[in-house]
Amino acid sequence: xxxxxxxxxxxxxxxxxxxxxxxxxxxxxxxxxxxxxxxxxxxxxxxxxxxxxxxxxxxxxxxxxxxxxxxxxxxxxxxxxxxxxxxxxxxxxxxxxxxxxxxxxxxxxxxxxxxxxxxxxxxxxxxxxxxxxxxxxxxxxxxxxxxxxxxxxxxxxxxxxxxxxxxxxxxxxxxxxxxxxxxxxxxxxxxxxxxxxxxxxxxxxxxxxxxxxxxxxxxxxxxxxxxxxxxxxxxxxxxxxxxxxxxxxxxxxxxxxxxxxxxxxxxxxxxxxxxxxxxxxxxxxxxxxxxxxxxxx
Amino acid sequence: xxxxxxxxxxxxxxxxxxxxxxxxxxxxxxxxxxxxxxxxxxxxxxxxxxxxxxxxxxxxxxxxxxxxxxxxxxxxxxxxxxxxxxxxxxxxxxxxxxxxxxxxxxxxxxxxxxxxxxxxxxxxxxxxxxxxxxxxxxxxxxxxxxxxxxxxxxxxxxxxxxxxxxxxxxxxxxxxxxxxxxxxxxxxxxxxxxxxxxxxxxxxxxxxxxxxxxxxxxxxxxxxxxxxxxxxx
Numbered sequence: 001x002x003x004x005x006x007x008x009x010x011x012x013x014x015x016x017x018x019x020x021x022x023x024x025x026x027x028x029x030x031x032x033x034x035x036x037x038x039x040x041x042x043x044x045x046x047x048x049x050x051x052x053x054x055x056x057x058x059x060x061x062x063x064x065x066x067x068x069x070x071x072x073x074x075x076x077x078x079x080x081x082x083x084x085x086x087x088x089x090x091x092x093x094x095x096x097x098x099x100x101x102x103x104x105x106x107x108x109x110x111x112x113x114x115x116x117x118x119x120x121x122x123x124x125x126x127x128x129x130x131x132x133x134x135x136x137x138x139x140x141x142x143x144x145x146x147x148x149x150x151x152x153x154x155x156x157x158x159x160x161x162x163x164x165x166x167x168x169x170x171x172x173x174x175x176x177x178x179x180x181x182x183x184x185x186x187x188x189x190x191x192x193x194x195x196x197x198x199x200x201x202x203x204x205x206x207x208x209x210x211x212x213x214x215x216x217x218x219x220x221x222x223x224x225x226x227x228x229x230x231x232x233x234x235x236x237x238x239x240x241x242x243x244x245x246x247x248x249x250x251x252x253x254x255x256x257x258x259x260x261x262x263x264x265x266x267x268x269x270x271x272x273x274x275x276x277x278x279x280x281x282x283x284x285x286x287x288x289x290x291x292x293x294x295x296x297x
Numbered sequence: 298x299x300x301x302x303x304x305x306x307x308x309x310x311x312x313x314x315x316x317x318x319x320x321x322x323x324x325x326x327x328x329x330x331x332x333x334x335x336x337x338x339x340x341x342x343x344x345x346x347x348x349x350x351x352x353x354x355x356x357x358x359x360x361x362x363x364x365x366x367x368x369x370x371x372x373x374x375x376x377x378x379x380x381x382x383x384x385x386x387x388x389x390x391x392x393x394x395x396x397x398x399x400x401x402x403x404x405x406x407x408x409x410x411x412x413x414x415x416x417x418x419x420x421x422x423x424x425x426x427x428x429x430x431x432x433x434x435x436x437x438x439x440x441x442x443x444x445x446x447x448x449x450x451x452x453x454x455x456x457x458x459x460x461x462x463x464x465x466x467x468x469x470x471x472x473x474x475x476x477x478x479x480x481x482x483x484x485x486x487x488x489x490x491x492x493x494x495x496x497x498x499x500x501x502x503x504x505x506x507x508x509x510x511x512x513x514x515x516x517x518x519x520x521x522x523x524x525x526x527x528x529x530x
């Protein structure tokens with residue numbers, strides 16, 4: 001019974017003191033609101049950068065051409081060999097006849113050119129997608145060594161540059177988000193410290209009447225939780241509505257159609273959850289750190 | 298019956314200042330003891346050691362059979378539940394009423410609401426503040442605020458009441474009233490009282506045991522009433 005009573009009392013007191021010390025609580029809440037808003041925006045940007053780079057990377061493929069003399073049996077043997085290679089995602093076969101048909105349909109002048117040949121001048125091909133773009137080069141090399149394979153290309157130089165640029169962009173966004181979270185934690189913790197400083201008398205009395213450290217900490221931890229959660233309210237609303245509206249206005253992509261935005265549903269809710277969780281967690285930890293300072297026994 | 302025993306207690310602060318040197322004393326259950334001495338004589342350190350606000354550098358401090366000096370930090374709260382402390386500056390919570398200030402001590406300990414009410418009302422009655430239960434500290438006089446502080450200290454029925462200059466901020470008449478309240482608690486509830494004070498007038502009038510601390514050394518231990526006669530000699 002006793003622990004439940006203590007927890008119940010802590011929650012009640014936490015709510016009470018948020019309102020009793022309203023101006024100080026408001027300062028902490030506003031601090032949390034502003035910093036979490038910045039974190040929310042940076043998370044949305046980081047999520048989209050990550051998504052765009054991933055989409056572009058997924059479009060990177062290896063095109064494998066078979067020698068003209070390759071038979072359908074050769075093709076299926078090569079296909080199964082490619083599938084056995086580690087990190088290969090998907091292998092799509094397109095015969096030279098299919099190429100011919102597709103090209104003729106695309107432009108009739110191709111059809112005229114093909115008519116001049118007795119035999120189909122094109123080659124059977126595979127389009128290979130990979131699970132990890134960093135293995136693109138190794139896989140392409142391995143395939144090009146196979147018998148009956150004419151070539152295996154993936155756009156070498158351009159692709160290598162794109163991959164390294166993407167890697168840098170991803171790392172930078174992750175670092176920026178982490179740095180922002182630290183700054184947020186620091187700012188919120190410090191404002192909460194001010195709130196608690198004004199109540200060090202209360203903590204001293206609690207100590208002297210024989211409250212255990214945990215019972216002293218609890219109401220402050222709950223208070224930090226409430227402040228963090230209230231502080232995340234506006235950022236959460238702005239993220240959800242702001243992103244949904246922005247997504248619709250922009251038509252789901254930004255600058256070019258190649259850079260697609262993440263569809264809002266689920267994405268905004270995940271960001272909202274992260275922001276609310278972050279607010280609550282930082283509020284709790286901030287309070288805990290601040291109270292500990294006054295808990296010398 | 299022995300209740301408090303200090304044996305060869307030394308306290309040197311990290312600044313190098315020696316607050317207490319080789320202090321030994323025994324206090325029995327139910328006694329009323331004054332601790333006197335000049336500012337910075339070490340009497341505050343002596344008092345603080347009893348509720349483990351300070352730890353001795355050497356020696357042992359036994360309160361109710363427990364060696365406080367060896368008590369682990371996370372167990373200290375158990376000791377403090379048996380001790381009530383009254384301060385010169387009251388330390389009341391300004392936004393709580395008299396009732397809430399006294400109840401606060403029990404709420405912190407997780408006592409149920411049904412138990413809190415009678416205990417708080419009884420403590421408020423003992424200190425004579427029945428009419429002011431719903432007042433806030435700023436609506437009370439200094440003496441009344443000190444009474445609230447005493448009520449809060451005794452609400453959990455402690456075996457030991459420690460008073461650190463409780464009349465330091467009060468006029469002589471109010472001081473007398475406060476001393477009456479403390480004396481009654483000592484008599485009626487059989488609570489051991491240890492009180493640090495500067496007020497010679499109170500010490501002389503009340504004729505209780507007196508410990509005189511000078512420069513961190515216990516230079517006198519006067520039994521009931523003998524302190525005044527000693528001064529007169």
